[in-house]
Amino acid sequence: MSSLFDDYQPGSFFDEMFDSPAHAREHYSGITGSIGTLSPAEYAARQRTADAVFLRQGVTFTVYGDTQGTERIFPFDLMPRIIPRKEWERVEAGLIQRITALNLFLNDVYHSQHILNDKTLPAELVLSASHFRPEFMGVKVPHGIYIHICGTDLVRDDKGEYFVLEDNGRCPSGASYMLENRNAMKRTFPGLLQSLPVRPVDAYGSMLRETLAHLAPPGVIDPNIVVLTPGVYNSAYFEHCYLAKQMGVPIVEGRDLLLKNGRVFMRTTAGLQQVHVIYRRIDDDFLDPLVFRKDSLLGVPGIVSAYQQGHVALANSIGTGVADDKAVYALVPKMIKYYLDQDPILPNVPTYLGIEPKECDHILANLDKLVVKAVNESGGYGMLMGPHSTKEEQAEFAKRIAANPRNYIAQPVLQLSRHPVFVDDHFEGRHIDLRPYVLYGDRVRVVPGGLTRVALKKGSLVVNSSQGGGSKDTWVLWDDE
Amino acid sequence: MLSRVADSIYWMARYMERAENLARLLLSTQDLLLDAGAEAADESQFWGPILMTTGDEDAYYAAHPVIDGDTAAHFLALSQKNGNSILNCVRSARENARTIRDQLSDELWECINSLRLFLESPEAAEMHKSQTAAFYEKVLLASYQFQGIAASTTPRDESWHFLRLGLCIERADKTSRLIDTCSAISLEMPPSPLARPLRWAALLRSCSAWHAFQAYSSNKLDPVKIIEYLLLDPTFPRSVAWCVEQLNRTLVALCGNGRLDEMKAPVRVSGRLLAHITYLTMKEVLKEGLHEYIDRLQEMLNDVGQTIFETFVLYSDVLTPEQELSTAAPAIIPGAFHTILSSDIQMQQQQQQ
Known part of the structure; x- marks a missing residue:
């Protein structure tokens, strides 16, 4: 019987789906049988349906440099990326190891700096990172956690080996697309999801809320949590709203907040209401014009001081960017060894x-x-x-x-792994990466899968949405088939 | 609820209602032109008053030297340049909705977003050209859908109350303007046995009141009866009196009734207006002069709107004296205010990771 994948060429790359032409890997066998039997026209029709749903729902990002304020859908490719259980377990363990070491490192850097004093890491390199915040030396942050939400970028090379490309410990975005992609798959291929043991991702909202609630100042039983957005012109505004809605918390802008007696309040129709935890999607520099950039029109004057005094919690903490510096990234394996006395489960890309x-x-x-x-x-x-x-x-x-x-x-240059992507009327290989989301609260939680980003341009290795990237749903299986 | 959110809900509802009213007015005008026969040859006497009602005369003449039907209809329905066109009203409603979409049901957001996608599409322009009535009906239907979804998915908390406030104020404003314009032209026009009743019928249609009025009054198309119905009838859901009653009821639900010395300003101001309109007679209106009275009525409606804004959006500032703030808080600007954010703020919003 002919299949949609008959003419597919995995090429000389590591192909996630095919280990040789016309031979799908074991964990993909469940979908080659079903999706493969569709005609190109049938498949294209489903793709169009999914696109229309995204547009109608306004699952979009704003294109900058466009006076019309054009909103685009983040291109979505229906063909899911599948990760077998064993493979995922290793990735998950590696991510937990990494965020644990990064938080120990940040706590150390902002307090006693053991790792610098004993010359394990070069102090001049770490302290010259532009996102290092000397203002935060010695400041106690809730539970000593700095990175609560991490979106680590993973890639696979031509042998299928996983590498960490970036840690993204400031304001990683994209979790909303991960959730919406799954919803789109549920509507487009309901039978398929039912027949395969795919781990759900929809608990992300409640996991995020629990992670944030854990940061509330001591004694606050039912904290008021808010999402702080730069505003409607930010390209990720959809995501900010989406996550606020998933958590059932208000989304606020800087101008909705003010300081009174060292505490943060929001202006409501019934007067001022205290805020305890802020999931902020504004960069450090713009957070507080009294401390960082004076020309910030987005921040809240006094909010940093309220944070330092422990009256309000911020996620992520201030100054996590020191670990995001791409030169400091190169030192993470040493941090893992230093703080945890372990070898990295997920290696760095040689740097x-x-x-x-x-x-x-x-x-x-x-x-x-x-x-x-x-x-x-x-x-x-x-x-x-x-x-x-x-x-x-x-x-x-x-x-x-x-x-x-x-x-x-x-x-x-890594020859990133490729995945079949539907182009016009057939499948072609395109390079992909993976951004799983790691939450560090009372414990570390990793959402199974994450956002698979696709470089849609033929031959391109750049997956970013601003550079013509798209995304796929990512299926982590309960059991290896 | 955040003051800014309340403000956006209020303006979203106002803009949707504005778009709906405009669509209905354009539809009834089109019908009127078809019925008016030879008299319709002078299109400007039909379209001029409409531009007056919507307050867009200056904007129209700035772009076009003379009034002709097609140009005026396009200007009011789909022009990018006309801030009050149906297209731009829906865009404003949608932009307000977008800032608060976490507060809206998915269904409500998709309804408003779909309408905006349609209006921006080439299909909409084509449909307005070739099947004009169907175009307006489609907009009307979308607005009814919006009202229906809002009614069946919005919790009866502050979200609902601010939706109602926006809807009722906008509707009262538009109905009173329509009465004003229609009576003005009808009195000025040369006596034409045919056109006059047609205009009054069109007024009823542009308020969706044709059938309701037929059942209400045995005296068909008596102008005074029509004005009385649209202005003072407490049962018809587009009359000014009905809107005022709903406004007051909603404000009481928001603020509580309380003792006289604790009564909140919006309850007091809207209650006063309700008492006024409940006991008003047409005789008094005509004695004052219809046009003069409607001017005064609009002022009273504006007072209610202003009081709502001051109470719910500026409230927290009132509670928080300036000297207690660490720095002066930025002033909040009323009404769809993110659309007029300075380019500096827009740029900074975009710079964030």
Whole structure:
């Protein structure tokens, strides 16, 4: 019998679904039989239905630099990515290990700095991270937790080995798309989800709420939790609203909050109401014009002082960006060893630091082969993709690196794993990554799966939504089939 | 409920109601033109008053030198340039809804978002051109759907009350404006045995009151009776009196009735207006002059709106004297206010990770 996947070419990459042409991996066998029997037209019709639902529901992000304020749907590919149980268990253990070490590191850096004093990590590198907040030295944060919500980016190489690409310990986004993608699959392929032992993800809202409630000041039994958004023009505004709704808590802007007697209140129709826990989606710099950027129009004057005094909790804490610095990222395996006396379960991508003279020479000599990244950029910006770059671009980066080596790192180009994606009327392989969501409250919780992002452009390795990326539903199975 | 959220719910409801009223007015005008025969040749005498009612005369003449039917209809329905067009009303309603979509049922949000997607589509422009009546009916239907979903999915808490407030104030305002315009032109027009009753019938239709009025009055199309019905009837859900009664009832539900010395300003102001309109007679209205009276009525309605804003949106500032704040809090601007945020704020909102 002919199948939609007959002509699919896995190519020379690690393909998540096919280990050789026309031979699907065991954990995909449940869906090749069903989706494979659809005609291209039938499959395309389902894809259109899913797209229309996203648009009608306004599951969109705002495209910047567009005066119309155009909202786009985050392109969604119906073909799910499947992770077998054993594989996931290892990933999950690796993520828990990593967030535990990162929180121990942040608590150490903002207090006694043992790891720097005994020269395990170079102090000048760590303390020069631009998101290090000296204002927070010695400040006690609730339960010593700094990163409550983490969205670690994982990739697989050409052998299928998992690597951590980034930790995203500030304000990771995308959890709402993970939830909406699953809803879309439920509507489009209900029978399929029913027939396979797919672990649900819809508890994310209540898990997030429990994680946040854990931070409430002592003695507050039923804390008032809010989501603090930059506002409706932020590209992730949909997500902020969505998560607030999932948790059943208000979404507020800076102008809805004010300080009174050192405590934070929101303006309501019945007067002022105290706020105990704030899930903030505003960067440190804009949080409080009295402490950080004075020109911030989004922040709440005095909120940092209320946090320092323990009257209100913030998630994530202030200053977690020091661990997000791409040069500090390279040191995480050492942190794991130092604090936990363990080897990393999930390895880092090999990383060359611009600040190390020898490694810097290596970077400069191999600009045409490496991926060069500025340490504080995200969203796929500030990057040089060596093999796809022009001589001029390489020269430009060489100049920048020489001027400020601390600000750059480089990594080998990973041949990211690929997954079948529906293009026009057939399937083609596209590179993907995985962003699982890790919550650190009274215990560490990991949502099974996460957001699989897809580089929709043929041959592209960049999965970011701002750069033409899309996403897929991610199915973690209870049992290996 | 957050003051800002209350404000957005209120304006979302107002803009939806505004779009609905405009669609109905345009539909009834179209019918009127079909019935008016030769008299309809002078289109400006039909469209001019409508632009007056919606307050868009200046905006129209700024863009177009003369009134012709198609241009005016397009200007009122789908023009991007007309801030009060159906398209822009729905967009404003939708933008308000978007800021508070966590407060709305999914069904309600999807209803309002679908209407906006339709109005922005090429299909809508085509439909307005070739099947104009069907276009307006589609907008009306979407608005009824909005009301129905709101009624069946909104908890009867503050969300509901602020929805009602927005709807009732907007509706009272529009009904009174329609009465004003229709009576003005009908008196000024050359006596035409045919056109006059048609205009009054169109007024009833633009308030969805045709059938209700037929059942109510044996004196068909007596202008005074029609005005009385639309202004003072306590049972018809688009009359000014009905809207005022609902406003007062909603404000009592929000504030409580309380003792006289504790009575909140919105209850007092709306109660006063309710007493006024409940005991008003048409004789008194005509003695004052219909146009003069309606001006005064609109002022009273504006007072209620202003009091609502001051009480519920500025309330927390009143409770919190300035000197206790760590710094001066930014002033809150009424009404769909995020749409007029400075470009600096927009830029900073976009900069966040």
